[in-house]
Every structure is written in structure tokens, then in C-alpha cells.
Amino acid sequence: MSPAAAAPPPVRKKLVRRVGSDRSPLLRRVVQAAFFALNLWVGVQFYLFVRFYETGGHSAWASRPPGVEGWLPIASLMNLKVFLLTGRMPTLHPAGMFLLAAFLAISWLLRKSFCSWLCPVGTFSEFLWRVGRQTFGRNFRLPKWLDIPLRGLKYLLLGLFLYAVASMSVPAIRAFLEGPYGVIDDVKMLNFFRFLSVGGAVVLGLLVLASVLLQNFWCRYLCPYGALMGLAALASPLRIRREPERCIDCAKCAKACPSLLPVDRLIAVHSAECTGCLECVAVCPAEGALRMAVGRKRAVPGWAIAAAAGVLFLGICGYARWAGYWHTDLPGRVYFELIPRANEFTHP
Ligand code: SF4
Numbered sequence: 001m002s003p004a005a006a007a008p009p010p011v012r013k014k015l016v017r018r019v020g021s022d023r024s025p026l027l028r029r030v031v032q033a034a035f036f037a038l039n040l041w042v043g044v045q046f047y048l049f050v051r052f053y054e055t056g057g058h059s060a061w062a063s064r065p066p067g068v069e070g071w072l073p074i075a076s077l078m079n080l081k082v083f084l085l086t087g088r089m090p091t092l093h094p095a096g097m098f099l100l101a102a103f104l105a106i107s108w109l110l111r112k113s114f115c116s117w118l119c120p121v122g123t124f125s126e127f128l129w130r131v132g133r134q135t136f137g138r139n140f141r142l143p144k145w146l147d148i149p150l151r152g153l154k155y156l157l158l159g160l161f162l163y164a165v166a167s168m169s170v171p172a173i174r175a176f177l178e179g180p181y182g183v184i185d186d187v188k189m190l191n192f193f194r195f196l197s198v199g200g201a202v203v204l205g206l207l208v209l210a211s212v213l214l215q216n217f218w219c220r221y222l223c224p225y226g227a228l229m230g231l232a233a234l235a236s237p238l239r240i241r242r243e244p245e246r247c248i249d250c251a252k253c254a255k256a257c258p259s260l261l262p263v264d265r266l267i268a269v270h271s272a273e274c275t276g277c278l279e280c281v282a283v284c285p286a287e288g289a290l291r292m293a294v295g296r297k298r299a300v301p302g303w304a305i306a307a308a309a310g311v312l313f314l315g316i317c318g319y320a321r322w323a324g325y326w327h328t329d330l331p332g333r334v335y336f337e338l339i340p341r342a343n344e345f346t347h348p
């Protein structure tokens, strides 16, 4: 008898179908849209603030939205380092530090869910690959030999930024943040997009094209912020867990995973790439086969992730506001002097 003939036939497990539909993908899209809208509002408000000082006070006045500092991760890391070493709250860009702390707390507790539930770049990236899927009928995949080293790129970029911040002394960080470039680094960032150079436009165009063709191109290969959130998520108490006795091996979960994780072959997803999006859980047809869980048994539904992220975000930012650490309080004359001359200041 040949070995093939001796092997027992594969056992077909009986599907115990799940009752009711999972609304977490819809909830996630609502949260993503709300956070995207919040960022758009911050962007418009900040633009009006810059225009007021650029025009010497001849355009409509708008206050500076502190939320813009969420887009300054390096300054936020610098402030965090100074705070941890000296115990002093930053006076310039303090909101950025609190936003970074909130996003790190969310990623640690809720598995990098900042990336899939809140991050506006992640939302735009998801929109682009869905457009690509509609247009071409699928998203493309890089071969493994290219995918694996490219995935390391974001950690390399993160390492470079962390090294740059770690190697600066507290006085050097203060000198940087209190210099003209540091004071208006948010304006410099806005101007980068307002007056995009040809080179910048080509790079952005290529990123958009790659994001249409490949799922989460920016997040998967290049985003150092996401890499940092992923490292925080490694210590998360939450995991996607699969119950092999209930799983019917249909592989729908792996097919739905935007991070391309082999969910159908794992018992628990430990990867730093898991963003807690719950897409895998939503498509699973088998009752009790797949869930986000604390420990081995306790399931965490989508609404609990959204609620916990909201509490952490509003709680940490609300504390900063209440304690008076939210606003960068600079007199208007500083902005009247620096903003119209923003082009003169380059990265020290
Ligand atoms: S494993 Fe599930 S929750 Fe994690 S990224 Fe993939 S689809 Fe999302």
C-alpha cells in the first residue's frame, strides 16, 4: 500500500454558522470618517491662522488649532524626552506630546488600532487600495523576497528618527525647539504641501499610485509612526484568537486581512502588523471561531475598541487642556515676525 493511500482523509469540520452580522467594519469606517473630518478642520483652521499672519493681519483671524501638533512627531518625541528627563512640561508644541502619548496608549492597549481606526493617512491609504481593488478587480502583492526587506524599511526610518532624538542633549533639543525653525515647524510643514516642488509632487504621485496598486503601501513599508505604534502593540493584552475546533479552514479571514497576515493558520496573532481592524473577525462565518480577545477567552467587540480609543484620546487630551498644557502660548508679534519669513528658516 502506498503512503498516500494509507493517509486518513481530511476531516471536514461542520460549520456552525454565526448568527447576526458583525457591524464593526461599519463602526470603524464611521470613526475613521469622523477623525478624518477632524483633521481636515484642523488643517483649514491652521491655514487661516497662517494666512492671517502672512498677510500682516489683513485676512480673517483664526486661532491656532493645537491639534496640528499631532503632525509633528519628531518635535513630540523631543518634548517627550525632555519631559521624561527633567519632569518639566513643554511650553512649545505641548499638545503634540500629549497626542503622541494618547496614540501610544491606544496602540499598546488596543493593538495598533490607531492606524486602522484613527490615522487620517491610514484612512486615505485604505481608500486608495479600495479604489485600486474596484478598478483592477484586485490588489497586487510584492513577491516575498521583496516584501520582507521592504517591511523592515519603516523600522529603519524609525530607528534613524529615534537615534537623532536620543543623541540630542536636553539643551540641544531646547535650542532647536525654541529657534525660529522649531517655533514654526508646523508652518514649514504646511508650506511644504502648499508650495509643493516638482520633486515633492512626483514622490507624492508615486506614493499614491503605489497605494492604489498595493494594499496599505505607505503603512506597510514606509510609515515610521506606524512602526512605533506596532512596537507598542507588541505588549498589548489584546490578540486576534482562532479556535481550531470551530474553524472550518475557509481562509476568508486571511483573505480579508489588510495586513496580509495568515490568520487562518495561526492560533493567536502576535504580529506587530496587526492593526486591530477586525476585518478578519467580521468575515468569519463560523460561530466562535475567531475573535479579538483579552487572554484566552474574553472577547472584545468592535464597539468596545472604539469606546476605549475614544476614552483614551479624549481623556489624555482633555487632561492636557484642563491642566493648561494644551496650547502653545506665544504672543502674536512672534508669528507676525516669523511666518512671513518662513522661507528663510531651514532645518538646523
Ligand atoms: S489580523 Fe485581523 S485585526 Fe489584525 S490586521 Fe488582520 S484583519 Fe485586521
Ligand code: SF4
Residues within 6 Å of the ligand: 242, 246, 247, 248, 249, 250, 251, 252, 253, 254, 263, 264, 283, 284, 285, 286, 289, 290
Ligand atoms: S474565517 Fe478564518 S477563522 Fe473563520 S472559519 Fe474561516 S479560516 Fe477559520
